[in-house]
Amino acid sequence: GNSVTQMEGPVTLSEEAFLTINCTYTATGYPSLFWYVQYPGEGLQLLLKATKADDKGSNKGFEATYRKETTSFHLEKGSVQVSDSAVYFCALRDSNYQLIWGAGTKLIIKP
Amino acid sequence: DAGVIQSPRHEVTEMGQEVTLRCKPISGHDYLFWYRQTMMRGLELLIYFNNNVPIDDSGMPEDRFSAKMPNASFSTLKIQPSEPRDSAVYFCASRGGLAVTDTQYFGPGTRLTVL
Numbered sequence: 001g002n003s004v005t006q007m008e009g010p011v012t013l014s015e016e017a018f019l020t021i022n023c024t025y026t027a028t029g030y031p032s033l034f035w036y037v038q039y040p041g042e043g044l045q046l047l048l049k050a051t052k053a054d055d056k057g058s059n060k061g062f063e064a065t066y067r068k069e070t071t072s073f074h075l076e077k078g079s080v081q082v083s084d085s086a087v088y089f090c091a092l093r094d095s096n097y098q099l100i101w102g103a104g105t106k107l108i109i110k111p
Numbered sequence: 112d113a114g115v116i117q118s119p120r121h122e123v124t125e126m127g128q129e130v131t132l133r134c135k136p137i138s139g140h141d142y143l144f145w146y147r148q149t150m151m152r153g154l155e156l157l158i159y160f161n162n163n164v165p166i167d168d169s170g171m172p173e174d175r176f177s178a179k180m181p182n183a184s185f186s187t188l189k190i191q192p193s194e195p196r197d198s199a200v201y202f203c204a205s206r207g208g209l210a211v212t213d214t215q216y217f218g219p220g221t222r223l224t225v226l
Contacts, residue, residue: 032213043115043202043217044154089154093213098167103153 002027002094006102009087013080014110021075021105023064023090031092033057033066033073034099038087047075047088085109113137115218117203123224129191132221135184136205144215145178145188146202154202160186193225 007022025033032051036044048057053068062077073090090102116135124130136143145157158168163180171178175194180186190197200222204215 034214041219043204043219044215045217046214049214096167097213098156098159099215101154101156 002031002092002100004090004092004100004102006088006090006105009104009106010108011105012108012110015082016079017109019075019077019080019084019107021088021090021107023073023075023102025071025073025090025092027071027092027094027100029095030068031094033064034091034093035062035064035073035075036089036091038089038104040086044089080107080109082109082111115203115205115216117201117218117221119221120219121222121224123226124193125226126194127192128225129189130193130197130223130225132188132201132203132223134186134188134203134218136186136203137207137216138184140205140207140216141183142206142208142215143180143186144204144206145186146204147199148202148220149199157188190223193223195225198223198225 003026005024034049035047037047038044048059050057050066053066056065064073064075085108087104087106089104091099094100118133141162144159147155157170158178160180178188200220202217202220204217206215
């Protein structure tokens with residue numbers, strides 16, 4: 001069946017460090033892929049998405065590239081800020097158009 | 112747009128009591144989702160509706176849980192009787208039709224504590 005696997009957290013970095021959060025998926029076909037972010041005390045919100053192979057989603061300095069050959073959608077940011085501290089969820093849209101979620105990765109940025 | 116609205120934001124109740132969580136989706140959205148989030152189990156889809164009709168309730172944990180959507184602008188998730196293991200954050204999310212978007216918009220959540 002469809003599934004999403006994310007790297008376990010928490011991930012702790014210093015401000016201005018480079019960020020990578022790994023996400024791999026298992027699915028039939030070529031699903032749309034998403035990253036959602038959850039700031040403390042809030043609901044999830046869409047960060048970026050990609051709908052086909054080799055697409056790059058980007059927003060707020062974050063990027064992720066849909067890699068069909070490695071079934072991956074890793075999230076990256078060149079220089080993180082304290083305000084990026086949150087939980088990040090990777091997800092895929094299945095054939096029923098519903099989202100299959102990863103477990104979430106907590107990111108902690110220290111000043 | 113006000114976004115997805117949930118009430119109450121926090122609920123503390125005693126075991127055995129009935130709990131009702133409420134959600135108002137974004138106007139014009141015809142899909143509504145109820146999720147539960149815990150540290151142990153992460154984010155779980157409980158049930159979703161399309162045009163007020165329940166489509167998939169396979170995630171509802173047991174008969175103590177029920178959800179309704181009497182109209183396009185209101186949904187409830189009821190737990191009766193509540194148990195301590197139901198303590199979690201419950202999120203409602205809505206989405207427009209697939210021809211428009213596949214992005215789900217989440218409410219701020221209701222933090223439920225059952226003592």
